[in-house]
């Protein structure tokens with residue numbers, strides 16, 4: 001059986017595919033399975049490849065995959081929930097702290113040789129402890145961020161799908177962390193109106209997907225002084241970043257590294273690849289993103 005490897009996968013992941021023929025590239029023709037990352041667009045044409053019986057994505061996000069087509073075509077997908085929850089929550093909290101304490105600005109100030117003497121009001125930020133944190137998306141990562149917030153004595157509010165929750169969380173929170181997956185329902189969930197509802201001086205952190213936040217509106221809200229800062233790991237048009245954000249000192253920006261620790265990336269590669277190997281053996285993997293396609297209607301000979 002042949003598996004297409006669309007981006008380089010670490011040894012730990014490849015070991016899970018032991019015994020299968022591995023080919024590198026983007027073309028799934030002649031392959032039984034494929035391993036992709038979030039930068040690979042997996043559309044209906046890809047999923048319709050004759051003989052393709054399974055997909056592994058080394059990510060928890062699934063917005064790069066046409067899930068409706070996968071369901072129609074009965075293609076099971078293994079993904080990487082759980083194993084990246086803590087690392088992503090760590091980075092979310094790091095961005096929250098970094099934006100609150102103006103760490104990006106401070107580092108630039110020092111490296112550029114602008115620090116000539118200590119002064120009482122240099123780079124004053126805002127307290128984190130005791131403040132209110134609003135979490136948009138009370139899923140695994142959102143709850144892991146909340147656990148960290150407890151250690152800082154923060155009050156935590158959640159916005160899920162109930163009407164009115166989002167408005168309340170936005171208007172009462174000093175910090176807002178966006179941890180909701182990207183879908184048609186969440187694209188630009190945070191736009192100009194929602195940003196206007198946030199408290200003056202509040203800080204927005206996004207470690208989910210860029211398009212959940214309207215980047216141009218966020219740049220305006222920061223540059224007008226309405227928001228006190230932002231910590232962003234994800235962007236609407238990666239790897240491009242809106243010029244209004246690049247120009248904004250109060251935006252702490254990192255290049256989509258939420259799960260980027262050695263331990264977590266190894267675990268992700270292993271989890272995704274092991275799931276695909278199981279699918280190809282006709283076994284249901286525990287990390288199936290689309291359980292509705294299982295049991296397979298026509299079995300592994302499809």
Ligand code: GLV
Pocket residue numbers: 038058059060061062084208258259
């Ligand atoms: C990272 O963004 C992921 O979806 O795994």
